[in-house]
Amino acid sequence: MADWIATGLVHGTALAAITALVAAALLRRARPALVAALWTVVLLKFLVPIGPRAHLSLSSALDGALALVTGESAAAGSAAGGAAATAASAAGGSGAAAAGWAALAAYLAALATIAARRAARHRDLRRRVRALPLAPAGTAAQLERLARRMGRAVPARLPTLRLSPDASSPYLVGCWRSDLVVPAWLDPASPAWSAALCHELAHLARRDPWMRALERAATALFFFWPPVAWVCRRIDRAREMACDQWALAHGPLSPRDYARLLVELATRAPDRAGPLAPAAMALVRTRSQLGARVDQLLAGARPPRLGRARSAAVAAWAAICLAGAARAAGAAIPAGAECALDPEILAQIMATHPDADTDGDGQISQEEACAHQQRMRQRLVDRVVDAELLSRLEPEADADGDGALSDVEIESVKDQLEIEMSPDPMGGVVLHYGGAPIPLPAAQVRVSAAATAARVCRAGRCADGPAPAAGARGPYPLLIDVSPLSGTAD
Numbered sequence: 001m002a003d004w005i006a007t008g009l010v011h012g013t014a015l016a017a018i019t020a021l022v023a024a025a026l027l028r029r030a031r032p033a034l035v036a037a038l039w040t041v042v043l044l045k046f047l048v049p050i051g052p053r054a055h056l057s058l059s060s061a062l063d064g065a066l067a068l069v070t071g072e073s074a075a076a077g078s079a080a081g082g083a084a085a086t087a088a089s090a091a092g093g094s095g096a097a098a099a100g101w102a103a104l105a106a107y108l109a110a111l112a113t114i115a116a117r118r119a120a121r122h123r124d125l126r127r128r129v130r131a132l133p134l135a136p137a138g139t140a141a142q143l144e145r146l147a148r149r150m151g152r153a154v155p156a157r158l159p160t161l162r163l164s165p166d167a168s169s170p171y172l173v174g175c176w177r178s179d180l181v182v183p184a185w186l187d188p189a190s191p192a193w194s195a196a197l198c199h200e201l202a203h204l205a206r207r208d209p210w211m212r213a214l215e216r217a218a219t220a221l222f223f224f225w226p227p228v229a230w231v232c233r234r235i236d237r238a239r240e241m242a243c244d245q246w247a248l249a250h251g252p253l254s255p256r257d258y259a260r261l262l263v264e265l266a267t268r269a270p271d272r273a274g275p276l277a278p279a280a281m282a283l284v285r286t287r288s289q290l291g292a293r294v295d296q297l298l299a300g301a302r303p304p305r306l307g308r309a310r311s312a313a314v315a316a317w318a319a320i321c322l323a324g325a326a327r328a329a330g331a332a333i334p335a336g337a338e339c340a341l342d343p344e345i346l347a348q349i350m351a352t353h354p355d356a357d358t359d360g361d362g363q364i365s366q367e368e369a370c371a372h373q374q375r376m377r378q379r380l381v382d383r384v385v386d387a388e389l390l391s392r393l394e395p396e397a398d399a400d401g402d403g404a405l406s407d408v409e410i411e412s413v414k415d416q417l418e419i420e421m422s423p424d425p426m427g428g429v430v431l432h433y434g435g436a437p438i439p440l441p442a443a444q445v446r447v448s449a450a451a452t453a454a455r456v457c458r459a460g461r462c463a464d465g466p467a468p469a470a471g472a473r474g475p476y477p478l479l480i481d482v483s484p485l486s487g488t489a490d
Helices: 002-025 032-047 058-092 094-130 137-150 191-205 208-221 226-250 255-268 290-298 308-322 343-352 366-384 387-393 407-414
Strands: 160-164 171-173 179-183 418-421 429-433 436-440 446-450 456-458 461-463 478-483
Touching (some): 094 171, 094 179, 094 208, 191 226, 191 255, 208 226
Parallel strands (some): 160 179
Antiparallel strands (some): 429 436, 446 478
């Protein structure tokens, strides 16, 4: 879980920096709907950092860039540090476990506090809005005609129209059964009323209330990470600009007149967001975005919709950004695991497991072969070694004395297992722990193995030694393939 969160924060922040550079350099005149969609992809990267593995992905590119910057030696040092941390965690016993639970409890307490405060403010907002008087029937009918003019994008279920004597500008509340609050001073017969409500109906057409709810969830989950809140502010600004374009396309005001309306509403708005503003989508909630919106309006009207070509481009970009790295995290090569395998062995690995070619160049490199061997080792250990066997192998594995083996304790023992192939064709696999052999029957799992005179990976380390002569007895240390004999899914 920590890896998942860390990946989301690092990759999401990197994507935010890339998007900011692209927006500043290439998208100054782009449609606001396009900018909003690109920033939405960034927010999704924070929330969904691990996607399907793909060679052409942001995660793969970031991993490659990290490898170029740090080099293989740094990667090995990082792996060694991770192994040392795991060992220290297991050796630390109850102290490490207590620290982990304390950190989790502190985070959950902070998250619960934030969620409770936001829920209370939202309930207070809905209570105040529901207490407002309904708009006259003629005004509601005018809203329906305006929605029909904007097309099918506007949901059939229109918001309940209410009048407020205190509101500085119209605002929308709620996702499913929404309410649209309009200032009582705004004349329904004026062009400003139609333009302002076009803006609010555009939020419904774009499904912005749901996106706003997603933003609120993200800022609550990652309250400790400022880039998430910064990305949400970029989405808010682009979203308001996109709705301004809808108001120009379907409303009665020209860009200059609509800009004057925004300035007039801003003079009535408070300098800071009031108690209703965070959960509501107001036409002019604060003055901080006013300058950018006016500049965009004075530059001329732009198409409000994204368009098919741009939608396809954004979908392709989202697939690249949200996909995972081509090489899974579990395929990392342990410290000191340098492979130099014979070409015959590499060809055998390529024939049995073409997915070991993680870079897709049609060849198995030494690094890819070693990573493949480690995955096979982990697959075997996970399949045949359970907590009962580990307890018999290492009675003191339960470092914290709670009567159950934690994941850290289990992995600590697994990392010390050595896997060998029995010289007896029917002997199956032999696990070694602390010098004691533990044979596993061949009926339990089928393992293909081969010998090589080069360095081979075994149990996270590399063992030197010549290949056994024909007919010689002794274990074959190179694990190539692990597959079940039964029909169980591999």
